[in-house]
Each structure stands twice: as C-alpha cells, then as structure tokens.
Amino acid sequence: MDADRARTLLEEERAEVQSLLTHLDSNLDQDRETGRGDAGDDVDSAQPLAADEVDDATAASLRDRLAAIERAEKRLADGTFGLSVRSGTPIPDERLEVMPTAELTVEESAQDS
Template structure:
C-alpha cells in the first residue's frame, strides 16, 4: 500500500475515534447532571452501570487511538504494512479494512 493511501486511512480512523471520544465526553456530563437532578429517586445502580459502560467504551476508543498512533509511527519509520511480529507483509486488503493492523491474519488468529 502506498504511503499516501495509508496516511488517508489512518487520518480517517483517527478522526472517527476522536469524534466518538468527544461525543462520550460531551454526553457524559449531561447524563451526570440528569442523575443529580433525580436525586434519591434515581436508580443508582443503573447510573453506575451506565458510567461503567461509558468508561469501558472510552478505554476501548483510547486503545484504538493508541493503535492509530503506533501505525502512524510505523508509517514514518517505513515499516507500515509489515507484521510487527514476523516482518511479513500484511495484505493491502487487510489494511484497507483495518489500517492499524499489526499482524497478518494468520498471526492474529493463531494468538501466539
């Protein structure tokens, strides 16, 4: 995959993740304010569960953002599109779908 296409895919991935992170950050405050307005009548367990889900989603998005940053670094280093484990090429078709892929499909599915 040429560097310009890789850069375009990574920029799109970064924009998507950052947009979702902003959405979580902006909606989280509204949810907390609504829970405070409910006072004792609000269901604390539901509020805690919702906060836990939000935290898990945010952590997942932050990991995706870190994966984008690692892929951007590989692009800068000239190793983008190569497995970080074996150095084998990652097919362009895989990178089109998952531009942050660090392993070939075989390596990722073997788990070792």
C-alpha cells in the first residue's frame, strides 16, 4: 500500500474515532447536567451505574483505537507500515484497507486467539 493511501485511511480512522469520542463526551456531560440517576425510587438505582460502566468501556475502547492509530502513523513515518510488527511479513493491502491499524497478518492474529 502506498504511503498516501495509508495516510488517508489513518486520517479517516482518526476522524471517526475522535467524532465518536466527542459524541460520547457530549452525552456524558448531558447526562450529568440532567442528573441521570436522581429520578427517585421508581428507577432502578443500578441502571445509571451500569450505563456509566458501558460508557467507560466504550471510551476506553475508543482511546485504544486512537493509540493503535498513533502506532500505525509511527510505522508509516518509520517506513514499516504494512509489515507485521511480529514477523516483518507484509500485511496484505486488502486487510489494511479494512483495518489500517493492523499490526499482524490474519494468520498471526488467529494464533493469538
């Protein structure tokens, strides 16, 4: 995969993740302003806690995706983008088109599962 295409894919991925994080943060702020969970005895008190845990997990996952993007951008700058970080084997362009942050080949990823 050429560097320009890789850069474009990573920029698109970054924009998507940042948009999702912004939307999530906005929803969390709105929930705090409306006092989610202060509705009284009619509401199960565990629901807001469960929702907060889901939100926290989602935010953590999005931050992990941003970290993966940053690692991929570093590999792009170093000239190693598109090569497995484990074996140095080329990662097929088809995989990188779908997952531009891929660090391993499909076979190597399957071995980890």
